[in-house]
Amino acid sequence: MEALVAAVAAGADAVYLGGTRFSARRYAANFDDAALKEAVDYAHARGVAVHVTLNTLVHDTELPAVAAYFLFLYEIGVDAVLVQDTGVLALARRIVPDLAVHASTQMTLTSAEGVRWAAAQGIGRVVLARELGLEEIEGMRPVVEETGVELEVFLHGALCYAYSGQCLLSSLIGGRSGNRGACAQPCRKPYVLLRGAADRYGRPTDLRPVRGAGPYPLSTKDLCLYPVLDRVVRAPVASLKIEGRMKSPTYVAAVTGIYRRALDAISEGRFVPSARDELDLALAFTRGFTTGYLSGVRHRDVIGPERPDNRGVAVGKVTAFSHSLMEATVALDGPLVPGNGDGLAVTSPEGSFGLVVRGTPRVRDGLIRLRTPEAATVGAVVSITRSASLEERAAETIRLGRQAVRIDAEVRWEEDGTPVIEAVCTPPRRAPVRVQVRAPAPMGPARTRPLAAADIADHLRKSGGTQFFIGDLALHYPGGLFAPPSYLNALRRGLFEAAEEALRAAARPSPDALDAARRRYEGALPEIAAEGARPSPVTPTLSVYTDTVEGVGAAGAAGADRIYFEPVECTGEVLSHAAKTAGRIHLVWVWPGIARRSFLDAALPLLDTPGIAGVMVSGHGCAGAVRGRSPSLPIFGGAGLNVWNHLAALSHTGFATLTLSPEVSGADILGLIARLPPGSPAMEILVQGTTEAMVTEDCPPATAVGCPAGCSGDAWALRDGRGRVFPVRTDRECRAHIGNAVETCLIDHLPAILAAGVGGVAVDARGRGAAYAGDMTAIYREALSGIGRAGEGALLSHLKEEAKKRSLGGITASSYLRGTE
Incomplete structure (x- = not known):
């Protein structure tokens, strides 16, 4: 509540906050129902809107609780809800259709087609992916004017390394899903960038550390758009968001106040970036600032691989140290002098320690002396990490409030x-x-x-x-x-x-409107609470993902029923060659999980290529783009759509198949399919291959040693502190795909998967070469043929060992067996 009061006092027009349920910041000091009502009343009494986050993916068993929560939020007068899950979105539209819904950045909306899709779903505002540039956002102006959907962008605060909503790293390595608000922030951990070759199964070999990569190659700097704020406000953007959750009231008041004053100055035509404001932003918290992808910068301008925590503001270096007095002499770099009560960090290659300044040091000839709790190394950098002055000014802002x-x-x-x-x-x-x-x-x-x-x-x-x-x-x-x-x-x-x-x-809604919402809730509850009937086993389709024409041929020869083709170099000639190679086997063109403007403009004219049996999409709005160009072409849903529950599945109308999220468990899959009505799309799951842990706009090789290192043909990987090796591959958009360190293998669970009514199983051979595609296809074809026959168990055990021999980093079935937090 203290941070909310700070935001309101400092001039926020709206606050977004999370309840104790279904929020993407599970470990923040979230609001229980009573506190949430108090917060809404407090904000509304001051003319400030409240947006509540329901931006996690949910299981079918949680849908009744989500429905009840929507009713509660509507009753207390919440202005809008932010959602990620399309099933949750459908539930909101059904129960509280006049409650505004915003698309969370977790929905990974990156194009005008995505905005148009959002409008069709009744979404009033889209929080765009942080990776978009101003030019792309400007290109959305026509669809914004056409649909009335508002755009929102992040303005200041922490950046996720991966595209939000498409990161499974925390889930895969520790069972804590970012899509469930439980991210353990593995991107802030140390990694060693490795470079080597690949064997015939696409596994990295002969890996060697890359010098100069920095110990934290996945740690981003903090976003700060203050220097380019006047450019940002000229874009078709209705709302600017400060990342303030899990931050102190001081941080919230200071940062909000600076941007409030800057925006008011811009509206009055008198904005000039202030060095004092930029200093205060850094004193509030900084991992180093970047204007981010929004301004067109990349690599080392976005990534801060040196350290992942608050760097503060450097004020000088230690030039001498007295062991008898435990006193450091510090040469100041500029006019900023530590004051009484400031928190300092003293950092050197040997380590760092902190201290609190007692009294204001006297400056003589540009030098100050500081008593320290530990010996300081000559050359160590002294930084202010907590400013007592800033805290006092923020406290005064909060005390005075805002007469608005x-x-x-x-x-x-x-x-x-x-x-x-x-x-x-x-x-x-x-x-x-x-x-x-x-x-x-x-x-x-x-x-x-x-x-x-x-x-x-x-x-x-x-x-x-x-x-x-x-x-x-x-x-x-x-x-x-x-x-x-x-x-x-x-x-x-x-x-x-x-x-x-x-x-x-x-x-708040009128009594009549609230009664109508309660009736809709009561009408929906029996349906969403029903467990459904146990599905009948089906004969599944065996599909194989590959990114080479040679992989298409190998998978087809080994018995694949369908081939999902995501070529590294996508041209009409490549697609045509792949289709001819596939022959009578259906070739589905896989669009990348991140399909931005440049890709869409190049891809849409290629839909007329003969031999394409369908298109797989993983981004919202892409299906509409395909149908607009080729209405009869079948659409397949990729794992990036994050289908976790049956309402999410039903929200994707007209799809031939839907690939369920790799995070859902076998029990979740059974319950989801049991709830689907006849005529629903077939559900497919990934049963073999390296699960994509994250997709990022960064290219670790290029960030470390310069472009075009990621396109060199070498094998790249990241090794964490426990020795796990995560493969890294880059695409033609200079985007990196980081895979899990252990390969998924569900071959011995195929009987249960088929019994659950799963309509398709898929092997992911992207980045693994033709030998892997052919061998794994043959292994799974034999497995499917042996299910229900004598010796089934022995056969599956034998084939599991064969799959393991070709796997990358060993095999796991962890997500299928246990799901995620």
Whole structure:
């Protein structure tokens, strides 16, 4: 609550916050239901909107609780909800259709087609992926004007290394899913970048450490768009977001206040970036700042591989140290001098330690002396990591609050001398509300000195310590009356209390609307709570992913029913060659999980290539793009669509198949398919291959040693502190795909998978070469043929060993068996 109060006091127009359920920051100090209602009332009374995050993926068994939560949020007057799960989105539209829904950045929307898809789903605002540039966002202006959907971008704070919503790294290595709000932030851990060759099965070999990569190659700097803010506001963007969750009230107040003042200055045509503001932003918290992909920078301009924590602001270096006095002499780099109460970090190659300054050091000839708890190395960098001055200024901002709600009032007196106030209360960016306040008793006739109208006006205008200020004030005062100051103060307080309650009430639904929502909830509950009937076993399709024409031929020769082809170099000639190689086997063209403008413009004309039996998409809006060009071409849903529950599956209408998320367990799969009605798309799961742990706009090889290292043909990998090796491959968009260190293998679970009604199983041979594609296809073809026959168990055990021989890093079935947190 303290951070929310800070955001409101510093000038936020809206706050986004999470409840204790279904929020993508599970380990933040989230709001329980009572605290959430209090927060909503507090914000609304000050004219500030509240957006609540329900931006996790949910299981079928959780859908009834999600539905109930929507009803609660609607009742307390929440202004909008942010969602990731398309099943959750469908539930919101069904139960509370007049509650605004925003697409979380976890939805990974990166194109105008994605925005158009969002509009068709009833989404009013899209929080764009952080990786988009201003030019791409500007290109969305026509669809924004056409649909009325608003765009929101991140303005300041922590950056995820991977595309949000497409990162499974925390889930795969520790069972804590970022898509469930439980990310363990493995990108902030140390890794060693490795370079080598690949064997015939696409496994990295002869790996050697790459010098100069830095110990934290996945750790991003913090986003700070303050220097380019005037450019950002010219884009078709309706909202700018500061990442303030899991941050202190000081941070929230300081950062929000700086951007509030800057935006006001821009609107008045007087904005000039302030060095003092930039310093305060860094003093609040920084891992090093970047203007990010939004401004077009990449590699070392975005990644801060030296360290993953708060760097603070460097003030100087240690030039001498007295062991007898435990005192360091520090040469200052500039005018910034540590003050009393500041927290400092002293950092050298040998390590670092912290201290708190007691008293303000005297500066002599550019030198200061500091008492330290440990010996300081000459050359060590001294940085301010906590500013006492900034904390004091932030505390004052919070104490004073912000008078942003205007009240225009007219006061009339009834015949008996009772004042009645008619007022219009106008909060910033929200509809005005009207209030009427009648004093509980009349003013009396003056015996000696009647109150003048100016005296009454002075009392009514005193609004210090509140969120209100009085604008126009008209007094129709008959004169000759008197009341003590306490009477007028009480009248003013009554006006402010009535205004607060009117602002809160204006945000809540009417009783009729709430009753209608309750009826919709009660009507939906039996359906979403039903467990469904156990599905009938089916004969599954064996599909194989590959990225080479040679892989197409090998998979086809080994018995694949369908081939998913994602070529490294995508041209009409390559697609045509692959289709001819596949022969009678259906060749489905796989679009990348991140399909941005440059790809779409190149890909759409190629849909007419003969021999393509369908297109697999993993991004929202891509199916609409395909249908707009080739309406009869079958659409297949990739794992990037994050299908976790049956409502999410049903939201993708007209798809031939849907690949379930690799994070769902076997029990989840069984329950999901059991709830699907007849005629639903077939569900498919990945049973073999290296699961993609993350896709990122960064290219670790290029960031470490320069471009085009990632395109050199070498094998690349990352080794973590436990010795696990994660393969890295780059694509033609200079995007990196980081795979799990251990390969998925579900061959011995095929009987249960088939019994659950799964319609398709898939082997992922991308990046693994033709030998892997052919061998694994043959292994799974033999396995499927042996299920239900004598010796099934022995056969599957034998084939599991064969798969293991060709695997990368060993094999695992962890996600299938246990799911994720």
